[in-house]
Each structure stands twice: as structure tokens, then as C-alpha cells.
Amino acid sequence: MNMKTNPKRKSDLVWREVGGEIAIISPDNKHLHTLNDVGSRIWQLLDGENDLSAIADIISAEYEEEEEVVELDLAEYVENLRRLKLLEG
């Protein structure tokens, strides 16, 4: 995956954050997705302003993980979000 892309969460999605966890109601209103701690942090960063490389930097620093590992996990995670139709484009 190109780490210079700027994925953005869909603007018409309904999502709520409580106690550091995020729940997203799917666009078809029939599914609920819950994100764990790190997933929630990535979701917050998917605002279209940050490219994947910048997000990987932030996650790597905040969670004290090697950047190469974070980049691989992040690419897979974003691909999953895209498959669930939670991202623009």
C-alpha cells in the first residue's frame, strides 16, 4: 500500500467514542463495528489530513512499537476498513 495516501473516514458515518473505545454504525445501519484502543486512535487520525506514513509515525511513538511493524499492521487495518466501506473512495 502507498504510504503517501491520505485515507479518510466517511463523513456520513455515525460513530461514538466512549472511554477510549469507538463504535461505528455501518452505512446500511445494520452492523456495528467496535474498535479497540489502538484501532480507535487510528480511526481518529483517519481525517484525510494525515497520510499513512504520518499515522504510522504517531502510532509507533505512542505505542512504542517498531515503525516497520506498525506500517504493515496499519496497511492491513486500513484495507479492512475500506472493505467494510467505512472509508471514502
Next chain:
Amino acid sequence: MLPAIKVEQKIEIGGVCCSIGFLDGFFKKEFASIFSDYRRWGFSSEGNPEIGIMVKEGRVEAPRRLKEYVFYHIVDYDSVYATLAFDTRSFEGEIGFSIKRGDRFTPVRIVELTETFIFNAYLFYFHLNDIGTFVHSCGIVDGENGYLFAGPGGEGKSTIASLSLPRTILCDDVILLRKNDKGRRLVFGTPFSGDHGSVNGGAECKGIYFIRKSSINELVATSLIDGTVELMREGVMGGFMSIDGIQRIYPQSRLFDFLLDLLSGVPCFRMKFKKDDSFWKVINEHED
């Protein structure tokens, strides 16, 4: 919306009264046994109705102009057609039946659809007033404390009820979880019963348990958001409320926000339980 009708029966669930009329006596006799159960379990009421339902033969006409707050639906169910309309502002509605063919199941179908309509009328009332929701669950009262055990079919709601005797079983299939005027969260029995009958009573909710049968007892606290998601999955939003058209009246996002509020302050757990009453010891120890 409705013409003046003679009130035939009044019931009460969670402190809210509903009148049910039978136009020209249609199906009143066949429904008598259902009301007999409701009376026996204490759900008859002499209160002032906040919900009104009329049952009649024939078709309920569609509203002349589409009104966003009027829910109109047609059901083709085995040997009957049902048309129904419910005004979600006045909480009044009608259900009309056209019989395609009369067979021994026809009365059963009419009873099922009428009960579903009553249930959904209450569901509209509790949700649109931000009061409460029905949960596919078993409700138990132990002393002054209420407990709600939620789970899909086959995961042990009736088993929990059987193992909890001689505690009071409110209902082993559908429980009302609601707020009262003081903001307390209460569990109430409903007449939409499973195997153990029902009790029209309530108690303060001390915990919600999402159950799974197991060879061990285990209690794991869930976060508020996990509890809310579980409740949305196990909660009773079936029947008419699950159809797409309902989104314009009561969108999922509003439901989610409401459930977040309803569960605030109520401990939620995932509970594995053995097939004996020892899970109560685990629950009580956790409370201490």
C-alpha cells in the same frame, strides 16, 4: 386518527397503560384467552391509556398524505394479510386483517400479529419518549434487586429462570429495561412470555449479564460501549422495528445514543454459567 371506540381491554407494561379495542367485536372472543393470561399475570389495568390500538376486520387505509411520523405497513403472513398504521406522535394505531383462507392456524396468526403490534406500539412509545427498551432476556428479582440475563435463543435464558427459583421470575423471554422519573434503571416483566409465565413487577436493575452456557462459571465486566453493542445485538428490535422504513422515524444512531444513556451506571458482564445455581454465588460475591 382513530374514530371513537369502546375500550374493550386495558393492559399495563412497565407502568404504561394501553387500551385495545376490537371493532364490531372482531376477534375479541378469540383473543379472550390471551387477556386471561394477561390478567392472571397482573397486566390488566384500570389506568389512563397512553397507547391506543384498534383491531378490526378488513384493510387499514394508507394515510392520504405521507406523514413522516405515521408508520404504515402491510404484512403477508401465511393465511392472512394484515395492514397496520401507527401514529408515533399520538401513539394510536390500527391493525386490520384480511383472511386469505381460513384454516386452524388462522386464529393463531391473527393473535401473533396482534401481539406483535401491541409489542411494537409499546416499543415506539418507550423509545420515542427516551424511556426504555425491550430486551430479549430473562429477568429475575432477588430480594429488592433486579437482574437481566440476555442472550440469543438457546443460550440459556429459560435455564437461568429454572435455576433461579424460588426467586421471582419476571419473564424468561422479553424484559423491559426502563428509566423512572428519578433516573433509576428498572427491569420489568412483560406478558410476552416464554416457558415460565410472567409477573407484572419490577425492581432496580443491579446488573445485565450477557450469558453463554459453559462448564465453568465466569464473570467478565464489559465496558459501557461493549455493553451497549451487546444490547443492540441482543435487544429486541425485531418485528416491525427492524424494517428499513423505520429509520426515518427512529434511526440507529438515536438508538445507540439512547442505549448508551440507559446503560450508564448499570454494570454489564459477559457471563459463562454452569447448569446449576452456583452462578448466583459468583454474582453475589462480585456485588460484595
